[in-house]
Amino acid sequence: MKVLIVEDDQFHASYLEDALVEALPEVTQIFHAVNGEEGEKQARSARIEAVVMDLQMEHRNGIEAARTIWSERPHTRILFWSNYADEAYLRGISTTVPEDSAYGYVLKTASRDRLKLALRAVLVEGQIMVDREIHRLQRRASSxxxxxxxxxxxxxxxxxxxxxxxxxAERRGMSLRTVQNRLLSLYDKLGVDTVTDEGLQLNKRVRALNRALVTRTINIDSLDTAQRDFERWLARRG
Amino acid sequence: MKVLIVEDDQFHASYLEDALVEALPEVTQIFHAVNGEEGEKQARSARIEAVVMDLQMEHRNGIEAARTIWSERPHTRILFWSNYADEAYLRGISTTVPEDSAYGYVLKTASRDRLKLALRAVLVEGQIMVDREIHRLQRRASSxxxxxxxxxxxxxxxxxxxxxxxxxAERRGMSLRTVQNRLLSLYDKLGVDTVTDEGLQLNKRVRALNRALVTRTINIDSLDTAQRDFERWLARRG
DNA sequence: AGTCATATTGCGGGAACCCGCAAATTTTGT
DNA sequence: ACAAAATTTGCGGGTTCCCGCAATATGACT
Structure with missing residues (x-):
């Protein structure tokens, strides 16, 4: 069994490799990549079917890499291994994972045993396994x-x-007023208090972005991704 | 010699500890803290004079911790050890470091040898040592x-x-128009192109924040810090 | 002292933003 | 199928934002 490790931090990568050989004797070969782009290439050329993937990476992040890997080989099993329980990443995953492929999500703060368990469950058994901390977030996100x-x-x-x-409005095909309504409920849900105790006004838009970042609803990676999506839309639009 | 390691990632902490005992035989005791707040406490109670400090931490970040440590014991030598060459952190450091104390800044991607060198230079010899990558940023920031x-x-x-x-305008004691002028040059320097190739307008304020984040001029920690500063100012203002 | 560069400030206007109100449309529940 | 609830949309007005223009103020250099 061939496993690909996509991880830009050398310490984490070697820790992961150790855990991998301990937990899965069926592993015959371990590949390494240090960013998403390289990860995609290796997965393609070595026809990898099991991946352990960091989410936060410099060149192309884990979500995007997973997306292309799954588009090329939908049965690939991917265990995400990340520092944070971050809503922005979660949304990325749930909109990406194919119908019948296995994946998992483990936090780096998890114990070695839990990591090993997840490695076996996802990469070998093909189960879905999500850290409880993450799952809590997912539920909140769907309530x-x-x-x-x-x-x-x-x-x-x-x-x-x-x-x-x-x-x-143009991009999403709504009227101007509807966009503004959506923004209103967005401000509400993000807890944008436009007025301080002293009655001072704040700029809602900036405040919304600020809150979204601080509460980890989005992160800097998602800004990047969204920007590229927008540019692609622009190009199609002509 | 007593050294305090402030680092929330266990792998990095143990790697650091290894490097520390290898590089500095004069080390007699190593303390650990997993966030800034705990770091401050330990530095105080154990009267630590040498610290290796991560910057990105959950509870209180490295800059803030360093600030209080230095305010209590200005001769403490602190080596910052961070993932990123991040301008936001840099500004924090240069406005914080006392006249005659030693500090250093090493990236986590640096080789083990370079880390060991920095440990010796800063913690033992009391020199200033800054990673070249960082230094480049600092120069750019002062040009x-x-x-x-x-x-x-x-x-x-x-x-x-x-x-x-x-x-x-009120907070900074300038006229409204001056603030707007400042914002203009800010937009300029951050590379806020308000108009896309297609002639579409963008919201400058949000765009400015976006750019500042993506170029790592500021980071999410600094949003947090700035918010607290603002609230303190509000309270004084009455 | 004098000149030139840079910053600050006021005025004014067009565009964007926030949002209350009310009518039209879609969705939901039974 | 029908009523209630929620969403979408248009209109209009009060703010805020962006910025050109021009008058002062401040600083730097000779």
Whole structure:
């Protein structure tokens, strides 16, 4: 069995490799990549079927790499291994994972035993395994109150890359007023208090982005991704 | 010699400890802390004079911890050890470091040898040692063109936490128009192109925050810090 | 002292933003 | 299928934002 480790931090990579050989005797070969782009290449050329993937990486992040890997070989089993329980990454995963492929999500703070368990469950047994901490977030994200629905999340990203109302309306096919309504509920859900105790006004848009970042609803990677998505849309639009 | 390691990632902490005992035989005791707050406490209670400090931490980041440690014992030698060459952290350090204390800045991607060298240079010899990558950033930050001056950086933070022009003007003691001028040059220096190739307009404020984050001029920690600074100012203002 | 560069400030106007109100449309529940 | 609930949309107005223009103020250099 061939396993690919995609991880830019050398310490974490070697720790992972150790855990891997301990936990899975069936592993015959271990490949390494230090960023998403390289990960995609190796997965392709070595016809990898099991991957352990960091999410935060310099060149192309784990979500994007997973997306292309799955598009080329949908049965690839991918265990995500990340520092944070970060809603931005979660959304990326749940919209990406193919119908019948196995994946898992483990935090780097998990014990070695739990990591080994997840390695076996996902890479060998083909199960779905998600860290409880993450799962809590996922539930919150799918409960009605206080959580962003996908359409609101899209608009949040649009806002975050600096689109103005009119442009968002065009991109998402809504009227101007609807966009503004969405923004209102976004402000509400993000807890944007536009007025301080002293009655001072704040800039809502900036405040919304600020809150979204601080609460880890989005992260800097997602700004990057959203920007590229937008540019692709621009190009198609002509 | 007693050394305190402040680092929330266990792998990095143990790697650091290994390097420390290899490089500095004069080390007699090693203390550990997993966040800034705990770091401050240990430094105080154990009267630590040498610290290796991660910058990115959950509870209180390295800059803030260093600030209080230095305020209590200005001769403490601190080696910062961080993942990123991040301008936001840099500004924090250069405004914090006392006149006659030693410090250093090493990237986690540096080789083990370079780390050991820095450990000796800073903690034992009391020298200043800054990774070349960082130094490049520092120079760029102090060269006239294209770099933010401190007053612009302040305004960037104000913008980033959502203050409107009028409030910034009050806080910084300038006229409204001056604030707007500052914002203009800020937009310029951050490379905020408000207009896409297709002639579409973008929201400058949000765009500015976006760019500042993506170029690592500021980071999410600094949003947090700036917010607290603002609240302190609010309280004083009454 | 005098000249030139740079910063600060006021004024004014067009565009964007925030949002209340009310009508039209879609979705949901039974 | 029908009513209630939620969403979408248009209109309009009060703010805030962006910025050109021009008058002062401040600083630097000779």
């Amino acid at each position: 009605p109150r206080n959580a962003l629905q996908d359409s609101e999340y899209e608009i949040l990203l649009d806002l975050a890359i600096g689109l103005q109302d009119k442009l968002i | 006239p063109r294209n770099a933010l001056q401190d007053s612009e950086y302040e305004i960037l933070l104000d913008l980033a936490i959502g203050l409107q022009d009028k409030l910034i």
